[in-house]
Amino acid sequence: MFFDLSLPEIVVLLGLGVVLFGPDKLPQAAASAARFLRQVRAFSDNAREDLRKELGPEFDGLNFEDLNPKTFVRKNLLGEGEELRDLRKDINGTLNEAASLNAAAVPAPRPTAAANGSAALPAGEQPPYDADAT
Structure with a gap:
């Protein structure tokens, strides 16, 4: 109705x-x-x-109906908008290319003691502090 x-x-x-x-x-x-x-x-x-x-x-x-918030969200955030879909494809392509270049340039990480399931540090020993990582 x-x-x-x-x-x-x-x-x-x-x-x-x-x-x-x-x-x-x-x-x-x-x-x-x-x-x-x-x-x-x-x-x-x-x-x-x-x-x-x-x-x-x-x-x-x-189109004034596109300015309605519900329509805007449906078209642009839920995948119906062509411009954002094209932009998403471009960004994903660029990221995939960068990831493939990095994978080829960076050697595989060496397995560590923690990866084998054993503790990497003896009991009570503090891990090293890296000021650049925090």
Whole structure:
């Protein structure tokens, strides 16, 4: 239905309207609410057109629905945006190339005593402190 309202919710709203306004004034209240919604819609359409005129021809492809936060997140963060998808592919390609170059240039690490399962340091001995690592 409209505004994501189910049929029982609409019936409850209509019943609430009859109780609040009474059967005599309910048609007038509905007409004034419809008039208000038309005015709000006309105002938003005029504001949208004014913004398009002021921005100029370089923003002709601007879609105002894309500025909605839900749409922005869905398109750009969840993978539907083409620009970010292309950027992600470029970054992943660059990272993969760098990783393959580093793997070829750096020799494999030597196994240590800790890798074999035995303790690398005797009991009670402190590991060396590296000031550059912290």
